[in-house]
Amino acid sequence: MRDRGLILTGLLVFLAGITFPIWYDLAGGKTSRAPDLKRSAQEKVCVAPLSYMRTSHMALLVDWRDQVVRRNVRSFRSFDGKTYTMSLTGTCLKCHDSKADFCDRCHNYAGVRTPYCWDCHVDPKLIQGRTP
Amino acid sequence: MSLTRTGFVRLLAAPLAALAGRLRAALTARRWAMVIDARKCLKDQGCVKCIEACHRAHNVPDFSESGRQVKWIWKEPFERAFPSQESAYTPEALQGKPVLVFCNHCDNPPCVRVCPTQATWKREDGLVMMDWHRCIGCRYCVAACPYGSRSFNWLDPRPHIRRLNPDFPTRTKGVVEKCTFCDERLAKGQMPACVESCPEKALVFGDLEAPGSAVRELIRSRYTIRRKPELGTKPEIFYIV
Numbered sequence: 001m002r003d004r005g006l007i008l009t010g011l012l013v014f015l016a017g018i019t020f021p022i023w024y025d026l027a028g029g030k031t032s033r034a035p036d037l038k039r040s041a042q043e044k045v046c047v048a049p050l051s052y053m054r055t056s057h058m059a060l061l062v063d064w065r066d067q068v069v070r071r072n073v074r075s076f077r078s079f080d081g082k083t084y085t086m087s088l089t090g091t092c093l094k095c096h097d098s099k100a101d102f103c104d105r106c107h108n109y110a111g112v113r114t115p116y117c118w119d120c121h122v123d124p125k126l127i128q129g130r131t132p
Numbered sequence: 133m134s135l136t137r138t139g140f141v142r143l144l145a146a147p148l149a150a151l152a153g154r155l156r157a158a159l160t161a162r163r164w165a166m167v168i169d170a171r172k173c174l175k176d177q178g179c180v181k182c183i184e185a186c187h188r189a190h191n192v193p194d195f196s197e198s199g200r201q202v203k204w205i206w207k208e209p210f211e212r213a214f215p216s217q218e219s220a221y222t223p224e225a226l227q228g229k230p231v232l233v234f235c236n237h238c239d240n241p242p243c244v245r246v247c248p249t250q251a252t253w254k255r256e257d258g259l260v261m262m263d264w265h266r267c268i269g270c271r272y273c274v275a276a277c278p279y280g281s282r283s284f285n286w287l288d289p290r291p292h293i294r295r296l297n298p299d300f301p302t303r304t305k306g307v308v309e310k311c312t313f314c315d316e317r318l319a320k321g322q323m324p325a326c327v328e329s330c331p332e333k334a335l336v337f338g339d340l341e342a343p344g345s346a347v348r349e350l351i352r353s354r355y356t357i358r359r360k361p362e363l364g365t366k367p368e369i370f371y372i373v
Contacts, residue, residue: 069261119304120301120303122296122300
């Protein structure tokens with residue numbers, strides 16, 4: 001093991017290299033914890049259990065879209081038997097009242113581009129600043 | 133305490149009645165159609181209440197400056213709306229007069245036949261619908277519609293909407309749009325915005341397949357014409373002229 005020094009130094013440099021993002025985050029004072037989203041004050045439960053919404057809200061939204069637009073079915077029976085109107089701005093945004101604080105924070109954190117929902121659907125926050 | 137038979141029936145009927153009330157909320161028909169009384173409409177030729185109500189309800193952009201107009205409902209001179217009725221001796225009451233026109237919700241819609249993505253389709257109750265999620269902006273439907281009822285968004289419409297209505301989506305650049313007979317209002321038990329806003333009650337909306345409905349009665353008792361029926365599109369807007 002003549003090259004012990006060289007190998008160890010190389011290994012150290014390699015380890016420092018691949019763990020760099022962690023050090024960088026720590027040094028920058030940023031934590032790598034997922035954003036803590038504000039829960040709604042009015043409602044305690046969502047239209048589906050939290051775990052489902054976390055992993056599959058996109059599937060639910062696409063299903064809602066198809067039901068309303070293509071099949072003219074507008075009410076949704078949730079897992080606990082409650083009935084909701086299937087509407088992104090009318091139902092989802094009633095509780096999650098800010099797209100920036102709710103959708104965008106998680107999507108930014110996960111590095112997932114916010115889908116084109118908002119190119120057409122209106123975020124009510126957008127209107128507040130506009131003159132009629 | 134004993135429960136009488138009537139009491140028992142009432143007990144059972146209450147939730148059913150509540151359910152029926154909720155179901156009644158949505159307006160349904162076997163075949164939606166409209167009758168426009170052009171004479172009533174022409175009483176005040178400057179009136180644009182229906183156009184304003186529709187365009188506000190559906191976030192229709194105003195591109196009038198750019199010449200890339202988007203319109204769901206508008207007025208067309210009589211001869212342009214009814215080219216087959218054109219003659220040198222058109223009655224004065226109609227000559228060049230503005231006639232309210234919009235999507236005819238044809239029974240045989242050519243726009244539906246040409247759409248390559250099924251972004252536009254005819255619903256069971258006759259409404260020619262649009263799925264803006266699915267429109268790829270090929271504009272085949274714009275070319276196919278003989279009434280010019282379809283508009284294409286050449287630019288981003290958002291900055292051109294005077295007052296955004298959060299209850300209805302806008303469209304994006306590259307999407308075709310048109311009147312949908314207010315399907316979103318019908319689902320809530322409301323009449324179309326144009327019908328509701330007309331001060332002369334010149335627009336009558338109803339079920340064409342229900343004998344005795346307001347539209348059927350008008351078509352039966354008055355002489356009505358349709359736009360370009362010779363094309364075989366079977367338009368479902370009837371005009372009393």
